[in-house]
Amino acid sequence: MAYKGDDLLEEVTNKDYEYGFVTDIESDLAPVGLNASIIRLISQKKNEPEWLLEWRLKSFELWQKMTEPEWAHIQYPRPDFQSFHYYAAPKQKKNPKSLDEVDPELLKTFDKLGISLDEQKKLTGVAVDIVVDSVSVATTFKAKLAELGIIFCSFSEAVQEHPQLVQKYLGTVVPRSDNFYAALNSAVFTDGSFCYIPKGVRCPMELSTYFRINEAKTGQFERTLVIADEDSYVSYLEGCTAPMRDENQLHAAVVELIALDGAEIKYSTVQNWYPGDDEGKGGVYNFVTKRGICHNRSTISWTQVETGSAITWKYPSCILKGDHAVGEFFSVALTNKLQQADTGTKMIHIGKNTKSTIISKGISAGKSQNSYRGLVKIGKNAENARNFSQCDSLLMGDRCGAHTFPYIEVENPSAQVEHEATTSKIGEDQIFYCNQRGIDTEKAISLIVNGYAKEVLNKLPMEFAVEAQKLLAISLEGSVG
Amino acid sequence: MTATLEMRKSQKIREAVKNAGCFSNSATREADQQLAELDLPHFKAEAWKYTRVGYLAATKWSANPTSEIYDISHWKADPEEANTLVFVNGYYRADLSSLHEMPAGVIVTDLKTASEYHPELLEAQYGKHTVNTEVFTALNAAQPFGGLFLYIPDHVVVERTVQMLHLVTHEDTIAQPHHLIRVGENAQVKLVGTFGSINSCNAFVNSVMQISVGKAAHVQYDKLQAEDEGISHICTEYVHQDAQSTFKINTITLNGKMIRNSLHISVNGKHCETYLNGLYVGKGRQHIDNHTQVDHRVPDCYSEENYKGLMDEASSAVFNGKVFVRQDAQKTNAFQNNGNILLSRDARVNSKPELEIYADDVKCSHGSTTGRLNEEALFYLRARGLGKHSARRLLIAAFASDVLESIDNKSVRAMVNRYLQDRHNWSFD
Numbered sequence: 085m086a087y088k089g090d091d092l093l094e095e096v097t098n099k100d101y102e103y104g105f106v107t108d109i110e111s112d113l114a115p116v117g118l119n120a121s122i123i124r125l126i127s128q129k130k131n132e133p134e135w136l137l138e139w140r141l142k143s144f145e146l147w148q149k150m151t152e153p154e155w156a157h158i159q160y161p162r163p164d165f166q167s168f169h170y171y172a173a174p175k176q177k178k179n180p181k182s183l184d185e186v187d188p189e190l191l192k193t194f195d196k197l198g199i200s201l202d203e204q205k206k207l208t209g210v211a212v213d214i215v216v217d218s219v220s221v222a223t224t225f226k227a228k229l230a231e232l233g234i235i236f237c238s239f240s241e242a243v244q245e246h247p248q249l250v251q252k253y254l255g256t257v258v259p260r261s262d263n264f265y266a267a268l269n270s271a272v273f274t275d276g277s278f279c280y281i282p283k284g285v286r287c288p289m290e291l292s293t294y295f296r297i298n299e300a301k302t303g304q305f306e307r308t309l310v311i312a313d314e315d316s317y318v319s320y321l322e323g324c325t326a327p328m329r330d331e332n333q334l335h336a337a338v339v340e341l342i343a344l345d346g347a348e349i350k351y352s353t354v355q356n357w358y359p360g361d362d363e364g365k366g367g368v369y370n371f372v373t374k375r376g377i378c379h380n381r382s383t384i385s386w387t388q389v390e391t392g393s394a395i396t397w398k399y400p401s402c403i404l405k406g407d408h409a410v411g412e413f414f415s416v417a418l419t420n421k422l423q424q425a426d427t428g429t430k431m432i433h434i435g436k437n438t439k440s441t442i443i444s445k446g447i448s449a450g451k452s453q454n455s456y457r458g459l460v461k462i463g464k465n466a467e468n469a470r471n472f473s474q475c476d477s478l479l480m481g482d483r484c485g486a487h488t489f490p491y492i493e494v495e496n497p498s499a500q501v502e503h504e505a506t507t508s509k510i511g512e513d514q515i516f517y518c519n520q521r522g523i524d525t526e527k528a529i530s531l532i533v534n535g536y537a538k539e540v541l542n543k544l545p546m547e548f549a550v551e552a553q554k555l556l557a558i559s560l561e562g563s564v565g
Numbered sequence: 566m567t568a569t570l571e572m573r574k575s576q577k578i579r580e581a582v583k584n585a586g587c588f589s590n591s592a593t594r595e596a597d598q599q600l601a602e603l604d605l606p607h608f609k610a611e612a613w614k615y616t617r618v619g620y621l622a623a624t625k626w627s628a629n630p631t632s633e634i635y636d637i638s639h640w641k642a643d644p645e646e647a648n649t650l651v652f653v654n655g656y657y658r659a660d661l662s663s664l665h666e667m668p669a670g671v672i673v674t675d676l677k678t679a680s681e682y683h684p685e686l687l688e689a690q691y692g693k694h695t696v697n698t699e700v701f702t703a704l705n706a707a708q709p710f711g712g713l714f715l716y717i718p719d720h721v722v723v724e725r726t727v728q729m730l731h732l733v734t735h736e737d738t739i740a741q742p743h744h745l746i747r748v749g750e751n752a753q754v755k756l757v758g759t760f761g762s763i764n765s766c767n768a769f770v771n772s773v774m775q776i777s778v779g780k781a782a783h784v785q786y787d788k789l790q791a792e793d794e795g796i797s798h799i800c801t802e803y804v805h806q807d808a809q810s811t812f813k814i815n816t817i818t819l820n821g822k823m824i825r826n827s828l829h830i831s832v833n834g835k836h837c838e839t840y841l842n843g844l845y846v847g848k849g850r851q852h853i854d855n856h857t858q859v860d861h862r863v864p865d866c867y868s869e870e871n872y873k874g875l876m877d878e879a880s881s882a883v884f885n886g887k888v889f890v891r892q893d894a895q896k897t898n899a900f901q902n903n904g905n906i907l908l909s910r911d912a913r914v915n916s917k918p919e920l921e922i923y924a925d926d927v928k929c930s931h932g933s934t935t936g937r938l939n940e941e942a943l944f945y946l947r948a949r950g951l952g953k954h955s956a957r958r959l960l961i962a963a964f965a966s967d968v969l970e971s972i973d974n975k976s977v978r979a980m981v982n983r984y985l986q987d988r989h990n991w992s993f994d
Contacts, residue, residue: 488931493913501935504933507922509927
């Protein structure tokens with residue numbers, strides 16, 4: 085074949101991680117290892133109330149009795165949980181009041197990542213709550229949000245200032261005993277984001293958090309809690325990049341979304357953590373538990389673009405508890421080199437007239453393994469539930485794998501559940517068609533793959549769509565060899 | 566050590582079938598050894614997530630070789646023509662069977678006779694493609710009660726259908742038929758398997774079948790499972806396809822207490838075609854589980870799967886179809902479809918169509934739908950004067966028709982229609 089795809093593919097699959105760099109900031113580190121006294125230390129450092137310490141210790145107790153899940157289609161050396169630092173805070177002079185007070189090294193890091201705070205403040209109207217190794221550094225637009233009664237702050241701040249809200253909702257969607265990693269997170273989470281939208285408020289801007297894993301050998305245990313009160317609306321963005329490391333880094337976040345009656349939450353993620361080098365060395369282990377609960381007439385919409393991490397184990401889910409609740413899941417997962425992804429969603433229909441949509445687009449290249457694993461469960465009382473799932477996989481190169489494991493459990497006859505999946509490489513006839521009309525092969529591939537992922541990319545907010553397209557573009561070329 | 570063995574549920578059944586086999590050789594002894602290490606699957610095992618089999622150890626099973634005469638006429642496919650081998654409680658009954666003259670070189674006999682007259686042929690085939698780490702396969706392979714031994718030499722077309730007719734007759738009976746079929750290069754055969762019972766009793770049928778499909782051979786297998794409501798059936802098939810061969814199987818499950826079909830198809834030569842169709846109809850508290858696996862090991866093959874389920878009352882169904890495409894199996898085309906209709910409030914379906922693909926130049930897809938009969942279609946028919954039941958029946962018939970039409974053997978199709986008419990009052994003619 086005359087395609088120069090092979091070279092392109094080579095180039096693409098060998099492309100080094102662009103965002104790999106280490107910021108030199110002194111860190112306040114907890115000793116290596118995990119035990120009850122480390123948890124007490126974390127809790128004490130963060131000046132937490134007694135109930136939260138109890139909650140952490142109980143989680144730790146549960147975690148000790150659990151074993152790591154092994155059912156996923158991923159293979160990796162089991163991390164030694166006693167070899168991590170469970171707490172790392174960048175050293176700073178008190179809390180900064182403006183950007184001038186922020187460590188210039190940190191600001192440089194953000195510049196490299198392309199998130200200039202000033203620019204964000206002025207141009208995009210995005211409020212950014214930046215998390216560098218577990219402690220919030222700067223929060224913008226807080227005042228503006230406060231006017232509307234919206235609370236958007238770091239998790240530790242919320243614990244101090246809104247303990248009643250945190251206590252009421254923490255662990256209600258992802259219980260401590262939910263799974264191994266959720267239990268671990270519940271025991272040792274250091275920080276994260278907290279968001280509360282009051283009744284009837286439509287959040288005027290996209291709320292955004294940039295996560296950064298920074299200190300070597302620190303597990304990052306984020307805890308995010310988003311509560312949308314009755315008839316409110318919020319769009320939440322989460323984006324990730326991580327520096328180059330030789331040691332495998334563990335990330336076990338928990339995200340809980342609560343959409344009360346009539347509320348709508350849009351949660352978008354772009355994940356581009358370090359996937360490891362050509363031999364699969366280094367790279368982030370990403371074991372995330374994300375789940376939302378929908379009350380009556382509410383909507384939760386997950387959109388994710390997953391391009392990074394050596395291991396991705398992630399199933400953003402919706403529990404459609406209320407009547408007329410809607411759950412959505414839009415995902416593009418791209419794996420390259422030796423990356424492994426086992427990702428998908430769970431849609432649990434409990435309420436009447438509930439609807440869910442799943443659109444998953446997998447792209448695997450290099451020697452990677454990309455699996456979709458999803459559950460659609462229609463409970464006995466979920467009258468007139470409706471689900472549509474579409475899971476497509478695109479293969480580039482003959483040494484990668486694409487797998488689909490959908491679970492469909494229906495216990496109510498009024499349900500209508502449809503699932504379809506396809507796996508293929510880009511159709512040569514499609515390329516031929518484009519060639520015939522004067523579009524060269526490279527452009528044709530880009531056109532076809534763009535179209536392939538468009539359904540999902542369209543769901544992303546503007547700022548993210550651009551970043552996501554950029555991330556995907558790297559791998560678009562040379563997909564036919 | 567003894568204590569742990571006693572605790573294992575599988576060992577109870579192993580004891581029950583001890584010395585019940587019709588022959589023994591090194592392969593059966595090996596299977597028995599493997600069985601000693603295995604237990605009944607726990608629901609935490611992925612392949613048994615939705616199907617409970619632990620209760621099988623609660624009954625004290627016994628093998629029941631009987632010489633009673635039964636009327637088998639309504640179970641017969643092509644009564645005048647076919648070679649019908651009858652297995653009562655898993656044991657071959659020469660007196661009830663009817664064998665016709667076959668083309669030269671074809672051996673059609675039972676397993677016991679084969680072990681006496683063709684031990685070298687039997688040894689070459691027995692256990693060749695079965696997987697003894699599966700507890701029910703090992704259980705069967707250690708003590709095969711009886712079975713069809715069919716050897717078709719190269720370039721022979723067998724015109725007459727070969728039928729395996731199974732009956733279970735007694736309470737607490739365990740039956741373990743084991744069929745061995747070898748179809749030579751360029752040969753052709755049509756098989757029919759019927760599973761029925763004389764009394765509605767608590768019985769357990771654990772059947773295993775192994776089919777080698779030679780190069781460019783054609784094999785068609787129509788399987789009808791219509792045992793009474795007390796009978797548990799675990800039915801495992803291992804199919805090995807060589808290049809350019811075609812294998813078609815229709816699995817029709819109409820009755821039984823708990824039915825588990827495990828169909829393993831391994832495609833080992835280029836340009837093979839594989840067709841799997843299934844229809845399962847549940848009623849009462851029946852549980853029907855269909856597991857299929859098509860393992861594409863080589864390039865340029867085609868497989869197509871279509872399973873349809875109609876679940877009434879408090880019945881439950883499981884569908885787990887797996888298409889496995891290995892790294893070398895480029896240019897594989899594999900399609901999989903599963904449709905389910907729930908006819909009552911208490912019916913349940915768990916569907917898991919899987920694709921596991923390691924090659925890039927493939928076209929694979931699967932689809933799964935679950936729902937009830939289309940309300941608008943029902944309304945349309947009723948607006949045109951059809952009664953509620955006729956309208957439902959018509960839509961059910963339309964839903965099941967593509968699978969029913971794929972049944973090759975006319976008398977099996979008639980059996981199915983008759984059964985659906987009697988049991989569900991659906992007429993599909």
